[in-house]
Amino acid sequence: xxxxxxxxxxxxxxxxxxxxxxxxxxxxxxxxxxxxxxxxxxxxxxxxxxxxxxxxxxxxxxxxxxxxxxxxxxxxxxxxxxxxxxxxxxxxxxxxxxxxxxxxxxxxxxxxxxxxxxxxxxxxxxxxxxxxxxxxxxxxxxxxxxxxxxxxxxxxxxxxxxxxxxxxxxxxxxxxxxxxxxxxxxxxxxxxxxxxxxxxxxxxxxxxxxxxxxxxxxxxxxxxxxxxxxxxxxxxxxxxxxxxx
Amino acid sequence: xxxxxxxxxxxxxxxxxxxxxxxxxxxxxxxxxxxxxxxxxxxxxxxxxxxxxxxxxxxxxxxxxxxxxxxxxxxxxxxxxxxxxxxxxxxxxxxxxxxxxxxxxxxxxxxxxxxxxxxxxxxxxxxxxxxxxxxxxxxxxxxxxxxxxxxxxxxxxxxxxxxxxxxxxxxxxxxxxxxxxxxxxxxxxxxxxxxxxxxxxxxxxxxxxxxxxxxxxxxxxxxxxxxxxxxxxxxxxx
Numbered sequence: 001x002x003x004x005x006x007x008x009x010x011x012x013x014x015x016x017x018x019x020x021x022x023x024x025x026x027x028x029x030x031x032x033x034x035x036x037x038x039x040x041x042x043x044x045x046x047x048x049x050x051x052x053x054x055x056x057x058x059x060x061x062x063x064x065x066x067x068x069x070x071x072x073x074x075x076x077x078x079x080x081x082x083x084x085x086x087x088x089x090x091x092x093x094x095x096x097x098x099x100x101x102x103x104x105x106x107x108x109x110x111x112x113x114x115x116x117x118x119x120x121x122x123x124x125x126x127x128x129x130x131x132x133x134x135x136x137x138x139x140x141x142x143x144x145x146x147x148x149x150x151x152x153x154x155x156x157x158x159x160x161x162x163x164x165x166x167x168x169x170x171x172x173x174x175x176x177x178x179x180x181x182x183x184x185x186x187x188x189x190x191x192x193x194x195x196x197x198x199x200x201x202x203x204x205x206x207x208x209x210x211x212x213x214x215x216x217x218x219x220x221x222x223x224x225x226x227x228x229x230x231x232x233x234x235x236x237x238x239x240x241x242x243x244x245x
Numbered sequence: 246x247x248x249x250x251x252x253x254x255x256x257x258x259x260x261x262x263x264x265x266x267x268x269x270x271x272x273x274x275x276x277x278x279x280x281x282x283x284x285x286x287x288x289x290x291x292x293x294x295x296x297x298x299x300x301x302x303x304x305x306x307x308x309x310x311x312x313x314x315x316x317x318x319x320x321x322x323x324x325x326x327x328x329x330x331x332x333x334x335x336x337x338x339x340x341x342x343x344x345x346x347x348x349x350x351x352x353x354x355x356x357x358x359x360x361x362x363x364x365x366x367x368x369x370x371x372x373x374x375x376x377x378x379x380x381x382x383x384x385x386x387x388x389x390x391x392x393x394x395x396x397x398x399x400x401x402x403x404x405x406x407x408x409x410x411x412x413x414x415x416x417x418x419x420x421x422x423x424x425x426x427x428x429x430x431x432x433x434x435x436x437x438x439x440x441x442x443x444x445x446x447x448x449x450x451x452x453x454x455x456x457x458x459x460x461x462x463x464x465x466x467x468x469x470x471x472x473x474x475x476x477x478x479x480x481x482x483x
Contacts, residue, residue, distance in 0.1 A: 139330070141326055141328065141330055142330050142332075144290075144295060144324075144326075145324065145326060145330040146332075147295060147319075148293060148295060148322070148323065148324035149323075149342060149343040149346060149390075149394075150316065150319050150320035150343060150346050150347065150394075151346050152316060152346075155346055159332065159342070162332070162334075163332055163333055
């Protein structure tokens with residue numbers, strides 16, 4: 001009984017090891033399909049993050065600096081949105097973009113655009129909430145000082161955003177990290193169509209289901225490298241701006 | 246230069262300032278003293294157009310100042326707080342920001358920034374990050390930033406109180422020299438009677454939201470009119 005179990009464990013480990021070797025081979029030789037999937041993932045998640053930045057930063061700024069009735073309620077909704085399950089976003093975006101849905105006429109379901117929309121919805125609350133938190137933590141006296149410098153409303157907001165720029169970098173890192181690693185929304189609105197909407201996460205799941213562990217491991221390594229690379233780049237930029245070593 | 250008539254302020258139901266009449270003449274430096282909670286900071290914010298009073302009116306260069314203070318008027322004052330409150334950027338940028346806001350050319354900005362950094366002995370720190378400065382250096386930069394704006398009225402809210410004694414003394418001497426040259430109209434709030442005696446021509450004592458005494462600092466000290474002023478000054482100068 002013990003011998004049988006031990007042998008089965010060894011076979012499994014060998015399979016994983018073979019998978020890693022095959023993955024390294026795929027990465028070194030630059031498999032065209034893997035490269036295409038990686039580039040598409042970068043394009044989709046990068047665009048999704050940029051759009052969420054354009055939505056999240058102004059919205060977070062408004063929440064932090066402009067008092068209005070129900071602001072706390074809106075803020076709690078945005079904070080809840082930070083933990084929005086991607087699969088739920090995928091479901092609702094699908095309903096809206098479905099042929100018979102309100103935006104069905106756009107005909108973008110199962111296209112990269114649909115995934116970008118879903119990913120922007122996932123990342124926007126993260127960036128908005130982190131922007132709001134960063135601005136609210138600034139010293140009220142510093143805000144008064146900026147006003148005393150004679151700043152217009154726009155200059156005041158711009159100077160404050162510049163003051164919290166390191167936190168904004170962190171918000172971008174968090175937003176990109178969330179969308180590049182999500183699968184539920186990409187699967188629901190993209191459909192994992194080969195050469196069109198297949199991104200690293202959906203491709204990994206597909207290869208695992210087919211038992212192609214070598215490709216799955218290669219894709220997962222690339223996904224991790226991509227997430228790490230983007231985060232590293234932003235972190236270096238953040239540290240450089242902060243004057244760190 | 247600046248006049249306040251019947252200024253009052255309440256927060257909730259609590260009166261903070263009551264019927265303040267105040268006149269600031271061009272070129273003078275007025276000291277504002279009073280215990281904690283006497284309303285000094287609130288009065289300073291009102292006079293610096295950062296907060297509207299609950300009632301009363303303000304006049305700037307004989308013109309009535311509306312409740313929503315227009316930007317051109319706001320840009321004629323400068324304010325220095327107890328903390329330097331520098332932005333997280335280089336020293337040069339910190340001085341230049343107020344000038345950029347006012348739309349000055351790059352050449353004029355450089356000229357003014359360098360001049361005022363030199364006046365406060367911190368020109369060599371121009372390229373350093375504001376975060377790397379000591380408390381004294383940062384407050385010098387903060388004063389340079391205010392003077393670089395060439396304000397019509399300068400408000401100093403306890404600018405030396407977070408500094409150690411030798412730094413405070415050297416900065417006080419530095420500031421007195423700058424005042425002598427620029428004749429900048431100034432309101433100085435301080436907890437140190439030395440600051441008031443050395444830097445101001447006239448002092449006002451604020452107690453419980455009212456101006457209770459006014460005069461030259463030394464006269465106030467020699468012959469206080471009211472018992473509460475005597476008590477406060479005894480505590481203030483101890």
